Amino acid sequence: MTLFSHAGFAMLTLTVKKSQGAFVPVGEKELAAVVEKPGEGWLVVIVDEEGYAKSQSKVLAENDAREILKKAMTAGIPEYTGQIRLV
Numbered sequence: 001m002t003l004f005s006h007a008g009f010a011m012l013t014l015t016v017k018k019s020q021g022a023f024v025p026v027g028e029k030e031l032a033a034v035v036e037k038p039g040e041g042w043l044v045v046i047v048d049e050e051g052y053a054k055s056q057s058k059v060l061a062e063n064d065a066r067e068i069l070k071k072a073m074t075a076g077i078p079e080y081t082g083q084i085r086l087v
Helices: 003-007 063-072
Strands: 016-019 022-025 031-037 042-047 052-056
Touching: 031 063, 042 063
Parallel strands: none
Antiparallel strands: 016 022, 031 042, 042 052
C-alpha cells in the first residue's frame, strides 16, 4: 500500500526470504529504490533492510520511476542504495 500511494499501482513481490537455510518473513523496514529491469524498463521497489523487494511498481520510463522515488523520499521513506533482490 505504501508504494501504491506514490505510484498509483503496485504489486506484492516477496513475503519470505531464505536466511540460514530457513524461510523467514522479509524485514519490516521500508526503503525505496529504483532498479532497471533489463530490456523492459525501470521499477520502483520497496525493499527491506537486506534489499529484498516487498513490492514493485509496473515497468516505467526511467524519469517516471525517479519521480516516484522522489515522492516516496519526500514522504519520509529512505532510499536504499544496496543490491536489490527481486527474486
